[in-house]
Amino acid sequence: MRIGILTGGGDCPGLNAVIRSVVRSASAHYGSAVIGFRDGWRGLLEDRTTPLDVTAVDGLLTRGGTTLGSARVAPERLRSGVPSMKGVLAAHGIDVLVPIGGEGTLTAAHLLSQAGVPVVGIPKTIDNDIDGTDLTFGFDTAVSIATDLIDRLHTTAESHQRVLLVEVMGRHAGWIALHAGLASGAHLTLVPEEPFDVDEVVRIVCERFDRGDSHVIGVVAEGAVPLPGHMPLRDGGTDEFGHRRFTGVAQQLGAELERRTGKEVRATVLGHVQRGGTPTSFDRVLATRFGLHATIAAHEGRHGQMVALRGTEIDLVPLADAVARLKTVTPSRLAETGAFTG
Ligand SMILES: Nc1ncnc2c1ncn2[C@@H]1O[C@H](COP(=O)(O)OP(=O)(O)O)[C@@H](O)[C@H]1O
Ligand SMILES: O=P(O)(O)OC[C@H]1O[C@](O)(COP(=O)(O)O)[C@@H](O)[C@@H]1O
Numbered sequence: 001m002r003i004g005i006l007t008g009g010g011d012c013p014g015l016n017a018v019i020r021s022v023v024r025s026a027s028a029h030y031g032s033a034v035i036g037f038r039d040g041w042r043g044l045l046e047d048r049t050t051p052l053d054v055t056a057v058d059g060l061l062t063r064g065g066t067t068l069g070s071a072r073v074a075p076e077r078l079r080s081g082v083p084s085m086k087g088v089l090a091a092h093g094i095d096v097l098v099p100i101g102g103e104g105t106l107t108a109a110h111l112l113s114q115a116g117v118p119v120v121g122i123p124k125t126i127d128n129d130i131d132g133t134d135l136t137f138g139f140d141t142a143v144s145i146a147t148d149l150i151d152r153l154h155t156t157a158e159s160h161q162r163v164l165l166v167e168v169m170g171r172h173a174g175w176i177a178l179h180a181g182l183a184s185g186a187h188l189t190l191v192p193e194e195p196f197d198v199d200e201v202v203r204i205v206c207e208r209f210d211r212g213d214s215h216v217i218g219v220v221a222e223g224a225v226p227l228p229g230h231m232p233l234r235d236g237g238t239d240e241f242g243h244r245r246f247t248g249v250a251q252q253l254g255a256e257l258e259r260r261t262g263k264e265v266r267a268t269v270l271g272h273v274q275r276g277g278t279p280t281s282f283d284r285v286l287a288t289r290f291g292l293h294a295t296i297a298a299h300e301g302r303h304g305q306m307v308a309l310r311g312t313e314i315d316l317v318p319l320a321d322a323v324a325r326l327k328t329v330t331p332s333r334l335a336e337t338g339a340f341t342g
């Protein structure tokens with residue numbers, strides 16, 4: 001068998017570990033070949049490939065990023081390119097395509113699957129917002145990095161009796177904010193799922209200082225928004241791929257808090273450092289298991305599926321179900337922060 005593989009969307013730690021796992025398991029268990037398409041869907045549209053054998057994936061387990069490269073392509077270009085992508089796959093004799101990506105890449109994978117291409121998807125994203133799987137790889141690493149950095153912000157905030165707002169990634173889902181906030185003892189966590197009440201944030205800040213606490217740490221997901229009418233938030237419009245452009249919610253909320261509380265506020269945007277570097281051992285294991293089970297599914301003819309973590313086992317879920325909705329933070333998970341807020 002010949003397997004095609006590509007990595008799409010934002011990179012994350014563990015992508016290289018999956019590539020290695022697919023190549024190693026395809027070779028060891030089935031004697032199958034793996035061909036990589038470069039830069040996500042763009043490489044498939046433009047017929048840019050790289051052969052992947054066991055030697056080529058040597059050392060990839062621990063390396064961050066993706067050796068195949070990743071890129072975004074306007075969804076319209078992708079939809080109109082389905083016939084030519086099928087042509088490229090046929091020309092390379094690809095039996096099964098294994099796209100590794102977030103909800104966007106997996107939506108495109110579903111599109112190809114519906115067009116008759118045998119596909120087995122693998123969910124990646126630091127955002128952990130893919131439905132049908134308990135976790136995506138990359139998330140644990142991002143939370144670990146964010147937690148470590150927030151721990152460091154506690155000490156400098158204490159020294160200066162400041163409010164420190166930490167902006168973490170999370171476009172539609174606040175999983176990183178929720179977990180990094182709980183892990184680092186944040187006093188306040190704001191997520192995209194629940195527009196925040198600025199009066200309530202002001203109250204929490206004032207209360208902490210009034211009772212003699214030295215500082216405030218607030219974790220703010222980049223996609224968090226205020227309740228309508230509470231404070232202005234600049235509109236950045238959308239980019240060419242349909243993604244909302246963020247304008248720095250932590251910094252804007254910080255200015256509002258300084259004005260209303262009289263306290264010194266600093267905003268720190270963690271940004272792409274959350275996506276860089278080597279994966280945690282948890283993500284290495286999850287990525288390796290996803291790669292192995294995707295390879296098995298590909299050889300067993302279980303197509304139109306995505307590998308998924310359910311409890312401790314790796315399962316398959318229909319791609320159609322996985323991309324039907326995003327997995328966002330539930331009100332009950334958010335309510336768990338209540339006892340630790342303020
Ligand atoms: N609705 C869609 N239909 C077809 N292709 C899509 C769709 N959404 C995303 N894609 C393709 O998948 C790529 C990656 O999606 P994106 O949302 O940027 O990242 P991720 O896969 O990490 O969620 C996009 O650049 C685009 O080529
Ligand atoms: O690197 P870019 O293109 O600025 O994208 C940033 C976005 O990508 C992410 O890091 C990961 O999102 P995806 O996994 O969906 O690509 C988001 O948290 C963030 O909003």
Ligand SMILES: [Mg+2]
Pocket residue numbers: 009102103104125127
């Ligand atoms: Mg995504």
